Amino acid sequence: MAQFTLVIGNKNYSSWSLRAWMALRHLGLEFDEELVRLDTPESREQLERHGPSGRVPVLRSGGLTVWDSQAICELAAELTARGWPREREARAVARAVSAEMHSGFATLRSLWPMNARARNRRTAMTTALAADVERIDELWNDCRHRFGAGGPWLFGAEYTIADAMYAPVVLRFNTYGARVSETARWYIATALEDPVLQEWITAARAEPWTIDSDEVG
């Protein structure tokens, strides 16, 4: 049994779970996985049993409970001494773009819910949605051009927490056909080839459950 247990929601729909899961996997922290189905009559009681916020992801280790994706990523980075760029300026920007994702893009998150297995969905574009897409395109370009030269990720050769934070956005842009720049298209294609993300998508496809409110487009 691993020292850590990561409690997650449905792989098809739970974008915050995906972020923590991607970070742990890429940073090489071993963990057991426990899935709580979202949107069932029992979900609330089960979620509240796992963590005080009643939300997933939750990371458990012995008596420690960590109940937020960003806090889980930070703990993983501390434990592995990986996950943030080594160079200070890049690290500061990586933290800024990760925080921007964690605290923002509400329109994108509500109008384009993560649906890992869905393809070719289309929704009406709104000004607010276009602004979120444009801002993410801009920040991906900024990271790739300033720091990405050494490899495929936002900050180059090493996968960082910033990549984990935007993994659900990669899936959303793919599902809903976001119109983005060439750099962003390249980053999406590269991130989609990642075997770790592919493993999550395969598991999402195998889930028999559907959440109607997240099936849009």
Ligand SMILES: N[C@@H](CCC(=O)N[C@@H](CS)C(=O)NCC(=O)O)C(=O)O
């Ligand atoms: N700020 C939290 C957000 C977590 C969150 O909203 N998780 C969703 C699933 S992606 C959840 O648990 N929803 C509870 C529900 O659907 O009942 C984090 O970063 O972990």
